[in-house]
Amino acid sequence: MTNVTTIIDNSNHCPHINDIIFNKTIRDMPLAKRIKYYGHLCQRNHHMICFMDEVHLCFCDKYRDPDCLVFQRETLTECKTNYCQNNGQCVQNEFNGIWDFSCVCNECIYGSLCHLTASQYTFSFDMIIGQDILANQLLTSQPLVIQVVLSILILMFIIGILSNGVSLIVFKQKQVQTTGCGVYLFYLPIIGQFGLLFLIGRFSYLLKTQISDVNNRSIARWSCVILEYFINICPMCFNWLITCVAIERCVNVIKGISFSKPKSVWWAKRVVLILTIISLISSSYEPFIRQIIDDPRLTNRHTWCVIAFPSRWIEYYRLTMNLINLIIPGLVNFFVTLFILHRTTKMKQVVAKNQDDKGYWTCLKRQLPLYGSPILLIIFSLMRLIFSLTLVCITHQWQKYVFLIAYLISFCPLIMTFPIFVLPAKIYKAEFKSLMQRMKKLF
Structure with missing residues (x-):
């Protein structure tokens, strides 16, 4: 007792x-x-x-x-x-x-x-901060996290316009498009800016449907489908184009002087077309899994864009595609960068005149700064992979902000085409300087 x-x-x-x-x-x-x-x-x-x-x-x-x-x-x-x-x-x-x-x-x-x-x-704004939005309240009356996210997205879009705009002009030059890399890089800033546009559109859609009443469910549903469809495709195409750039450079290193520039351009144009078609088809399930719901207890009509799988095989197919697009491009970039770094280091060893400079690690250390951009892309891919595989539940308030940071980081490569691809490469940097000089003469 x-x-x-x-x-x-x-x-x-x-x-x-x-x-x-x-x-x-x-x-x-x-x-x-x-x-x-x-x-x-x-x-x-x-x-x-x-x-x-x-x-x-x-x-x-x-x-x-x-x-x-x-x-x-x-x-x-x-x-x-x-x-x-x-x-x-x-x-x-x-x-x-x-x-x-x-x-x-x-x-x-x-x-x-x-x-x-x-x-x-996969993450979404709905899951991370959707519940923080206050219904029927002005944007100025919304919680601080909502206002901060909107400010960050606007800033990302402006930076993207500058970075992608300059990159597009540089990669459009005839001298740049004499190789397959130039063709791939020409489409990168276009896809990147569209990706940012759809990202802001998706957040605006969430704000609109949670703050104001939704009177036309058909428009709301198709807006949801279109935004989710392209917010999924743009980063996917962007990552695979970066992978194509890495593979092209790898082939260039392997073939050396026997590398054919016209043939690489011929292949690049067709690869871009095939990649676009595959991306569009592989994500064609999106209209079938998106639906609009609202709470029957509310008098105001605030809708949510949610996922509902009509069959098990679509769910498994989407999971498989997500894992492929999450893991494969990053792995290819990683191993290709290692191979190119190793191969160029070996070449530098051969041409080095001083015996002290012929050491493998000495040559490797000198090559590393030249590969800062590929390494940065690998870090972004690794962070996205770690966040996606480890962040599952929100049990504490601080985890919500980790989810939010991880989600925004996954879109950062879309605004970094200029610092990642233009500045580190001598030929692209020279084209940029030439462009600046021509603009100075005009003004």
């Missing part, structure tokens, strides 16, 4: 939200809309341990984030219609004659309808 002694302490009291939310407009909101404001309650009331509403019992964790559970004060039954996504359990109850339901989500699935998840090694 064990005696248990407890003390009733007022500091452990879990107040009802009506006692701690003083804004009547928020108090009168439907539960599904009101719950978005619960995160501010824990942050503003530092000594509060828990609170409750008509359905949930919420605890404030050490990061001052609310962890809400369905609290069965009334009898809960399963919903006749399951409004929850991703195999979430829908439970309903009636409080003071008002019908309501709640979704019990599986691990690593979030949102009031269990509609947000980091599925199949």
Whole structure:
């Protein structure tokens, strides 16, 4: 027999939200809309341990984030219609004659309808910061993280215009396009800038659908499909074109003076076309897995663009394609860069006149600065791979920002065509200087 002694302490009291939310407009909101404001309650009331509403019992964790559970004060039954996504359990109850339901989500699935998840090694703004957006509020009234992300995206787009614009002019010169590398590099800034455009478009779409009412679901769905389709294709094509550049340089090193420039241009034009067609076809599943949902508890129509797989094989196919595009380009770049670095180091050993300069490691150290750009691209690929494979769940507030940083980093190569490909190469840098001199004469 064990005696248990407890003390009733007022500091452990879990107040009802009506006692701690003083804004009547928020108090009168439907539960599904009101719950978005619960995160501010824990942050503003530092000594509060828990609170409750008509359905949930919420605890404030050490990061001052609310962890809400369905609290069965009334009898809960399963919903006749399951409004929850991703195999979430829908439970309903009636409080003071008002019908309501709640979704019990599986691990690593979030949102009031269990509609947000980091599925199949891909991130999205919806999953990371979608729940932070306040409905029917001006942009200036949105949380700081939303305003910061918008500012970063605008900055990335402006930098991209400058970097990709100058790169496009340089790579358009006839002297540059005498080799296959020049052809590949010509299309890189175009794809990169389109990728940034669709990235901003996707974030704007999220803001629009969460802040304002959506009256035309058909337009909302096709906007969702088109944006997701191209935000998937642009980085994919960009990474594979970089891989083509690496392979072209590798072939050049292997063949040496027997390397045929006209033949490399002939092949490059066809590879770009084939690569584009394959990318478009391989991502053709996107229209079939995207759908628009909204919360039936809300009077305002705020839609979410979510993934719903109609069949198992499409899910496995998408997973396979994601892994291929995530791993293969980075691996090819890594091994090709190692091979070229090794081969050029051996060549430098042969032509070195001083015996002290003939050492392999001495020649290698001198070559490394020339390969800063490929190494930087490998680092970006490695970071993207690590983040994608390790970041699965958001259990703490700080993890959300890690997800956000990782997602934005994955788009950084799209704005860096100029520093990565123009500045390190003598021929491209010379073309850039010549371009600047011609512009000075005009002005």
